[in-house]
Amino acid sequence: MNFLSYPRPLADLITALSRLPGIGPKTAGRLAFYLLQEPEAAEALAQSIRAAKEEIRQCSLCCNFTDSDPCALCQSDQRDHSLLCVVEQPRDVAALEKTGEYKGLYHVLHGTLSPMEGIGPDQLRIKELLGRLEGVKEVVMAVNPTVEGETTALYLSRLLKPMGILVTRIAHGLPVGGDLEYADEVTIARALEGRRQL
Amino acid sequence: MSVYQADAIVIRSREYGESDRLLTLFSREQGKLQAIAKGVRKPKSRQRAGAQLFTYADYLLHKGHTLDTVNEASPRESFPHLWNDFERSLAATGMAELLDVATLPGQPHPELFTLTLTGFFLLEHYSPFLIQGAYALRLLHILGYHPRLENCAECGAKVEGSRIFFSPAAGGIVCSHCRGAYSGRWVAAGSLAFMRQLLYRDMDKLDRLRWNSSLRDEVLAATEFYCEQKFERRLRSWQMRNLGCGRESDYGSESDKQH
Ligand SMILES: [Zn+2]
Ligand SMILES: [Zn+2]
Numbered sequence: 001m002n003f004l005s006y007p008r009p010l011a012d013l014i015t016a017l018s019r020l021p022g023i024g025p026k027t028a029g030r031l032a033f034y035l036l037q038e039p040e041a042a043e044a045l046a047q048s049i050r051a052a053k054e055e056i057r058q059c060s061l062c063c064n065f066t067d068s069d070p071c072a073l074c075q076s077d078q079r080d081h082s083l084l085c086v087v088e089q090p091r092d093v094a095a096l097e098k099t100g101e102y103k104g105l106y107h108v109l110h111g112t113l114s115p116m117e118g119i120g121p122d123q124l125r126i127k128e129l130l131g132r133l134e135g136v137k138e139v140v141m142a143v144n145p146t147v148e149g150e151t152t153a154l155y156l157s158r159l160l161k162p163m164g165i166l167v168t169r170i171a172h173g174l175p176v177g178g179d180l181e182y183a184d185e186v187t188i189a190r191a192l193e194g195r196r197q198l
Numbered sequence: 199m200s201v202y203q204a205d206a207i208v209i210r211s212r213e214y215g216e217s218d219r220l221l222t223l224f225s226r227e228q229g230k231l232q233a234i235a236k237g238v239r240k241p242k243s244r245q246r247a248g249a250q251l252f253t254y255a256d257y258l259l260h261k262g263h264t265l266d267t268v269n270e271a272s273p274r275e276s277f278p279h280l281w282n283d284f285e286r287s288l289a290a291t292g293m294a295e296l297l298d299v300a301t302l303p304g305q306p307h308p309e310l311f312t313l314t315l316t317g318f319f320l321l322e323h324y325s326p327f328l329i330q331g332a333y334a335l336r337l338l339h340i341l342g343y344h345p346r347l348e349n350c351a352e353c354g355a356k357v358e359g360s361r362i363f364f365s366p367a368a369g370g371i372v373c374s375h376c377r378g379a380y381s382g383r384w385v386a387a388g389s390l391a392f393m394r395q396l397l398y399r400d401m402d403k404l405d406r407l408r409w410n411s412s413l414r415d416e417v418l419a420a421t422e423f424y425c426e427q428k429f430e431r432r433l434r435s436w437q438m439r440n441l442g443c444g445r446e447s448d449y450g451s452e453s454d455k456q457h
Contacts, residue, residue, distance in 0.1 A: 115291050117434070184247030184276055
């Protein structure tokens with residue numbers, strides 16, 4: 001690419017930025033020039049990246065990102081420790097917490113089984129999940145409604161059920177505000193499965 | 199031709215950017231192609247169903263500079279059995295990965311398209327690994343790589359013995375005279391006979407075949423070995439098939455349709 005004719009550190013910066021999700025080479029170039037023109041913003045960004053990298057790690061229980069281990073959620077006596085909610089990514093914890101509806105603990109897998117991409121159980125935080133089941137009565141699967149999410153939930157439930165743990169799944173169905181006629185058959189089938197009494 | 203139509207199956211679907219998915223489609227007319235499905239990870243997206251792995255849909259695609267974009271997707275079949283059964287999903291993954299590894303973009307293979315679609319449908323009721331094995335051998339056949347399973351690939355002589363040397367480099371089984379410096383592995387004669395059944399029997403009669411787990415393991419391992427050598431790529435999902443712990447008796451008999 002043509003930015004390789006730039007001075008080496010600049011080219012390196014553009015390359016590094018373009019590796020970030022959602023950022024193409026053009027945007028990366030724009031960001032790099034902005035950072036060079038705004039040294040204070042650049043310094044602040046560099047510092048917060050370094051601080052985040054040094055201070056944030058994974059909670060040894062739930063594997064969510066935290067600056068204290070165990071994390072605040074895992075330590076809280078306000079939460080129901082017999083209930084675990086399995087999610088794919090740390091950002092899913094934030095999404096569920098925003099609702100204020102859930103009172104149990106979480107477990108972050110950091111991905112889904114994806115055999116085609118070479119992601120098996122060992123690449124996920126499944127060992128960690130199996131190691132923290134003492135006193136757990138129910139595990140709620142809150143994975144994304146994709147083939148990979150569903151098969152990961154099936155795989156986990158096969159491991160958990162023989163241990164006498166109730167395995168449930170959040171209802172997948174029609175998005176609020178969506179029209180029934182535009183929904184696909186899998187969505188409608190899931191919505192029917194998750195029906196409840198009125 | 200800035201907008202074109204494709205009758206296609208999603209054989210790979212990866213998260214891309216903030217809310218997009220990068221799809222690898224296998225289409226009836228154009229063969230393998232890649233396209234971005236924009237915004238499909240947002241719950242309200244109408245294109246969502248068409249961006250899921252294994253979906254068969256009518257696509258309207260927009261030709262881009264580097265990547266094509268999905269304008270519209272009308273699903274024809276979403277194969278619910280590939281969503282709610284672990285082994286069936288794993289088998290379909292193995293088929294999709296092999297198809298991806300074995301083909302180049304832009305080369306039409308209508309026969310492979312039909313084979314894949316048939317395979318995904320048959321996975322609903324048939325033993326998943328039986329379909330996966332039959333699929334792989336038939337794919338090899340369509341692409342002109344099919345292994346010689348009857349006679350020595352080198353000299354054509356009948357090959358005797360309870361274990362027979364099977365060599366991708368030679369193009370199938372080889373007799374003791376021709377083995378020479380060929381690399382390969384020993385496979386039980388019974389497994390090779392079973393592979394012939396998988397290759398030549400009508401797809402919809404495969405459910406009459408019976409195998410046990412050791413026969414299954416050898417047939418799949420030999421088939422995987424052959425494909426990996428021919429296409430010079432690892433088949434990662436094939437290597438993970440032992441994640442599935444479904445017993446063969448859970449599948450494959452006409453009487454035990456699961457509901
Ligand atoms: Zn924690
Ligand atoms: Zn010979």
